[in-house]
Amino acid sequence: xxSRPHLTNASAALTREVEVMDERGRISTIFIPAERPxxxxxDKRELVTLMTLGGAPEMLTLGYLRNQRLVRSIDxxxxxxxxxxxxxxxxxxxxxxxxxxxxxxxxVVTTGCGQGSVFGGLMDEVDQIVLPADARLKQSVLYxxxxxxxxxxSVYKQAGSVHGCxxxxxxxxxxxxxxxxxxxxxxxxxxxxxxxxxxxxxDKVFYTTGRLTSEMVIKGAQMGIPFxxxxxxxxxxGHMVAEKLGMTLLARCTGKHFLALTxxxxxxxxxxxxxxxxxx
Amino acid sequence: xxSRPHLTNASAALTREVEVMDERGRISTIFIPAERPxxxxxDKRELVTLMTLGGAPEMLTLGYLRNQRLVRSIDxxxxxxxxxxxxxxxxxxxxxxxxxxxxxxxxVVTTGCGQGSVFGGLMDEVDQIVLPADARLKQSVLYxxxxxxxxxxSVYKQAGSVHGCxxxxxxxxxxxxxxxxxxxxxxxxxxxxxxxxxxxxxDKVFYTTGRLTSEMVIKGAQMGIPFxxxxxxxxxxGHMVAEKLGMTLLARCTGKHFLALTxxxxxxxxxxxxxxxxxx
Numbered sequence: 001x002x003s004r005p006h007l008t009n010a011s012a013a014l015t016r017e018v019e020v021m022d023e024r025g026r027i028s029t030i031f032i033p034a035e036r037p038x039x040x041x042x043d044k045r046e047l048v049t050l051m052t053l054g055g056a057p058e059m060l061t062l063g064y065l066r067n068q069r070l071v072r073s074i075d076x077x078x079x080x081x082x083x084x085x086x087x088x089x090x091x092x093x094x095x096x097x098x099x100x101x102x103x104x105x106x107x108v109v110t111t112g113c114g115q116g117s118v119f120g121g122l123m124d125e126v127d128q129i130v131l132p133a134d135a136r137l138k139q140s141v142l143y144x145x146x147x148x149x150x151x152x153x154s155v156y157k158q159a160g161s162v163h164g165c166x167x168x169x170x171x172x173x174x175x176x177x178x179x180x181x182x183x184x185x186x187x188x189x190x191x192x193x194x195x196x197x198x199x200x201x202x203d204k205v206f207y208t209t210g211r212l213t214s215e216m217v218i219k220g221a222q223m224g225i226p227f228x229x230x231x232x233x234x235x236x237x238g239h240m241v242a243e244k245l246g247m248t249l250l251a252r253c254t255g256k257h258f259l260a261l262t263x264x265x266x267x268x269x270x271x272x273x274x275x276x277x278x279x280x
Numbered sequence: 281x282x283s284r285p286h287l288t289n290a291s292a293a294l295t296r297e298v299e300v301m302d303e304r305g306r307i308s309t310i311f312i313p314a315e316r317p318x319x320x321x322x323d324k325r326e327l328v329t330l331m332t333l334g335g336a337p338e339m340l341t342l343g344y345l346r347n348q349r350l351v352r353s354i355d356x357x358x359x360x361x362x363x364x365x366x367x368x369x370x371x372x373x374x375x376x377x378x379x380x381x382x383x384x385x386x387x388v389v390t391t392g393c394g395q396g397s398v399f400g401g402l403m404d405e406v407d408q409i410v411l412p413a414d415a416r417l418k419q420s421v422l423y424x425x426x427x428x429x430x431x432x433x434s435v436y437k438q439a440g441s442v443h444g445c446x447x448x449x450x451x452x453x454x455x456x457x458x459x460x461x462x463x464x465x466x467x468x469x470x471x472x473x474x475x476x477x478x479x480x481x482x483d484k485v486f487y488t489t490g491r492l493t494s495e496m497v498i499k500g501a502q503m504g505i506p507f508x509x510x511x512x513x514x515x516x517x518g519h520m521v522a523e524k525l526g527m528t529l530l531a532r533c534t535g536k537h538f539l540a541l542t543x544x545x546x547x548x549x550x551x552x553x554x555x556x557x558x559x560x
Contacts (some may be wrong), residue, residue: 017514020539021539021540022421022539023553024554025549025551029447032514032519033515034517034518035493035518036516051495077499096350102381139303142493159513160513161513161515181493181515194317211461213331215314232440233439233440233441234310234312234441235312235315235461237314237315237316239312258303259301259302261300264301269305271303271304271305274303
């Protein structure tokens with residue numbers, strides 16, 4: 001009985017132009033990214049307020065419910081209705097959420113941007129996650145992914161101060177691209193899209209412009225994705241969790257450069273490519 | 281009866297060396313920043329778990345309680361005892377926290393790194409905050425601050441992936457410097473130090489390497505600081521709140537460059553300095 005939930009499509013303006021004065025007293029204007037509150041109501045119960053860019057509020061809401069493990073299946077969701085006039089989203093479930101009180105009581109304030117509050121039990125789950133050992137990523141595909149990101153149209157290029165996340169096939173084709181003021185909103189929005197479209201992670205590659213902190217690694221694992229790439233670096237706990245999970249963690253991915261931190265056996269190295277000029 | 285609380289001094293190792301493989305298959309090691317959970321207990325009640333670098337856990341705890349408005353005065357705190365063997369900090373108050381249940385019930389998941397969970401009422405407070413209109417910042421002092429940050433020894437320079445915050449006098453002398461995996465932990469740690477030392481914000485300048493999101497601006501305002509500087513950019517809500525508060529917001533502060541977004545009347549411009557070579 002997999003019936004797709006009803007969704008609004010309430011994307012809002014992503015940037016705003018503001019006046020600035022520079023070091024020489026010159027007045028000009030720049031674009032800055034939007035940041036707006038989105039209060040999530042589940043079956044009329046206020047759950048949380050997310051601060052978001054507002055580009056994909058329905059996917060963000062779905063991904064939040066998924067990654068917080070508040071809803072087990074997309075089939076349990078009847079509708080997601082965003083109303084920017086009141087900065088809120090109303091989620092209607094088919095059967096309600098069991099013991100929501102208990103499951104939303106424990107707070108973890110994480111390192112991540114955007115989605116700081118993780119309800120309890122995340123680390124408990126990690127031990128049960130098994131990532132595919134036979135998945136492989138070619139260095140040439142890695143370069144294709146990095147180059148796709150480099151040439152991607154983005155709010156970042158216009159306004160800065162946002163994080164981007166993307167999901168790629170093992171062949172290097174980009175399936176989704178989401179930006180948000182917080183990278184945890186961006187990863188949750190990707191998770192929401194995957195959930196809605198019935199896309200699984202075991203043969204996918206996840207890319208983020210943000211740091212590979214513990215929560216980012218855990219979220220990647222929750223989506224079952226064996227490859228986690230970042231333009232940025234990692235933290236001790238992100239590294240530790242990835243090692244524990246056998247996830248392939250690649251940091252500092254820019255141009256032809258990258259640093260493989262964990263799960264290196266999944267990489268098919270083609271070191272001669274490091275010399276080839278980048279193709280735009 | 282202002283008696284200073286008893287504090288441990290439980291700074292932990294801030295970086296760890298890990299093995300990496302680069303694009304040519306070369307094995308080497310890099311340093312990555314620590315990231316560890318710190319569960320905060322107030323009068324034996326579990327409050328929250330913060331993910332932190334671990335450099336200033338006592339100050340982080342004090343600043344968190346202050347900025348969340350859970351404790352009104354530093355005098356109400358008897359002791360702050362960090363025990364890394366159990367990744368926790370025990371806070372003992374003199375008189376307990378009134379209606380803590382009610383005040384910790386509302387969750388806002390913010391854009392900011394590090395401290396994502398803000399208990400309710402932050403925005404309600406903003407309207408009541410009045411920042412000093414007569415405070416002034418000279419362009420030459422701004423440059424001195426930026427240069428002090430540039431030459432500051434830091435975990436960032438060794439390991440990357442951390443945010444730094446600093447508090448300066450109106451003359452450009454650095455009082456505090458704190459780094460953390462999340463910039464909201466860093467700003468809270470500064471707030472904790474100010475609280476403990478009885479330092480007020482009205483004649484101070486706050487610097488952060490992170491983005492000027494709504495929560496950063498609100499926290500700066502809560503500390504009564506009229507000047508908020510960042511190497512990075514801002515968001516629409518950060519800009520809006522700063523405008524509302526009449527806070528002086530300076531973004532993209534690097535070298536001789538900066539962009540004054542709001543509160544420009546507090547700036548004493550010396551545009552000829554933009555041509556002078558940087559003094560290290």
